[in-house]
Amino acid sequence: MRLVFLGPPGAGKGTQSTRIQEKYKIPQLSTGDMLRAAVKAGTPIGLKAKAIMDAGGLVPDEVVVGIISERIDETDAKNGFILDGFPRTVKQAEALADILLQKKINLDAVIELKVDHGALIERIEKRVADAKAKGEAIRADDNPESFKKRLEAYHEQTAPVSAFYASTGELKAVDGMAPVDAVTAEIERLLAS
Numbered sequence: 195m196r197l198v199f200l201g202p203p204g205a206g207k208g209t210q211s212t213r214i215q216e217k218y219k220i221p222q223l224s225t226g227d228m229l230r231a232a233v234k235a236g237t238p239i240g241l242k243a244k245a246i247m248d249a250g251g252l253v254p255d256e257v258v259v260g261i262i263s264e265r266i267d268e269t270d271a272k273n274g275f276i277l278d279g280f281p282r283t284v285k286q287a288e289a290l291a292d293i294l295l296q297k298k299i300n301l302d303a304v305i306e307l308k309v310d311h312g313a314l315i316e317r318i319e320k321r322v323a324d325a326k327a328k329g330e331a332i333r334a335d336d337n338p339e340s341f342k343k344r345l346e347a348y349h350e351q352t353a354p355v356s357a358f359y360a361s362t363g364e365l366k367a368v369d370g371m372a373p374v375d376a377v378t379a380e381i382e383r384l385l386a387s
């Protein structure tokens with residue numbers, strides 16, 4: 195099973211892809227997680243990406259395309275994967291199509307979590323409060339200013355990716371405002387059909 199999860203920051207991509215990963219035993223490949231790990235490790239990519247990420251902008255396409263292309267070659271991704279947070283631009287979606295063609299593999303579905311944008315700020319505030327309560331680190335970009343930038347980047351650069359996958363016939367939309375379990379059930383229903 196090879197999947198892409200699309201949706202704005204705070205839509206529940208991470209939560210839902212973690213659940214689907216457990217059910218199908220395929221890894222969740224989050225470019226955000228990989229970039230945060232690179233920042234933490236102080237790699238050349240991390241050093242380049244940090245300021246962009248903190249400000250809520252998008253890291254250059256070639257950087258994330260390179261990361262994903264290498265990552266899906268790893269053994270644990272041979273039987274499938276969930277892409278979470280990638281592709282985020284039409285250029286990345288086109289590059290992914292080329293990569294998959296070269297590797298002779300196909301996507302099974304692109305799942306878009308549709309959410310009411312007014313609810314997103316509330317969800318991010320809840321994510322910060324939950325992390326604080328658990329004593330976990332707060333993401334440097336989970337602050338109102340960066341979040342506004344991330345939403346702008348989503349509208350300008352990522353929303354067109356949905357149209358791209360609608361045109362290839364791979365897009366499946368899910369109501370991301372439903373309770374978490376109902377969203378998971380709907381995704382599983384779509385994947386089984």
Ligand code: AMP
Binds near residue numbers: 225252258
């Ligand atoms: P996320 O964890 O998916 O919310 O990503 C956190 C941040 O990492 C984003 O705001 C971007 O700065 C960067 N990032 C993650 N994935 C991508 C991508 N596919 N293209 C460009 N930047 C990305």
